[in-house]
Amino acid sequence: MMTNTHNWQLIREFYAMFNQKIMAEKPSEWAIDPYAWDTGLIRMTPIESWLWHDIRAADVVVYPQYPVLGFFVDFANPKAKVAIECDGEFYHRDKSKDAARDAKLREAGWSVYRITGKDCRDGVDSDQPSKSAARQFVQRIASLHNIQRAH
Numbered sequence: 001m002m003t004n005t006h007n008w009q010l011i012r013e014f015y016a017m018f019n020q021k022i023m024a025e026k027p028s029e030w031a032i033d034p035y036a037w038d039t040g041l042i043r044m045t046p047i048e049s050w051l052w053h054d055i056r057a058a059d060v061v062v063y064p065q066y067p068v069l070g071f072f073v074d075f076a077n078p079k080a081k082v083a084i085e086c087d088g089e090f091y092h093r094d095k096s097k098d099a100a101r102d103a104k105l106r107e108a109g110w111s112v113y114r115i116t117g118k119d120c121r122d123g124v125d126s127d128q129p130s131k132s133a134a135r136q137f138v139q140r141i142a143s144l145h146n147i148q149r150a151h
Contacts, residue, residue, distance in 0.1 A: 007041075012067050014041060019078075022063070027080035027147050030061055037064055047086045047120040048074055054120075054134045059149040060142040069104055080145045081110040084138075088117040113141055 015022075018032050025031040034056055042065045044052060055062055055075060062084060066076035075084040083105055087098070102112045119133040142148035 008072065011042060011065055011072070015063070015067055023079055025079065027077055027145065028061055028149055030149070034061075045086070045088060047088050047117040050120045051075070051084070051086055051115065051134055051138070054132065054138050058135060058138050058142060060138050061147050061149060068110070069108060071101065073105075077145070077147045080147050081108075082141060082145045082147060083110050083112045084141065085112065085114045086117060086120055087114050111145065113137070 022031040062075040073083040
């Protein structure tokens with residue numbers, strides 16, 4: 001069983017400091033450094049870390065552990081109202097709880113996407129990560145919602 005090592009209040013305070021800046025930026029541009037979370041403020045599960053690697057490699061603008069409606073979304077672009085959830089085996093056994101949470105997000109205008117831990121892991125050791133299920137998943141969402149930085 002995994003233990004929760006997040007300081008949720010500190011994460012809320014972090015985003016509260018930057019929320020105005022995040023909301024003022026285009027959905028396809030970072031308002032804060034996408035490597036700011038490497039300081040240890042947010043500790044990701046292995047599947048979140050694998051997906052975060054694909055997110056950054058694809059230059060998709062989503063923020064990890066973003067507070068929305070009283071809970072935390074694994075990755076979110078609050079400007080575009082896009083939420084991405086990584087469904088690990090342990091934390092997502094209760095599908096009805098996830099469905100209720102997704103319904104609340106959708107009622108508030110959010111688009112919610114879920115990816116399995118297996119798909120997050122797919123391609124991690126590949127020499128062609130751009131072909132992985134996770135990378136394709138991230139790129140599809142980015143294309144649908146215009147949340148990928150222009151190169």
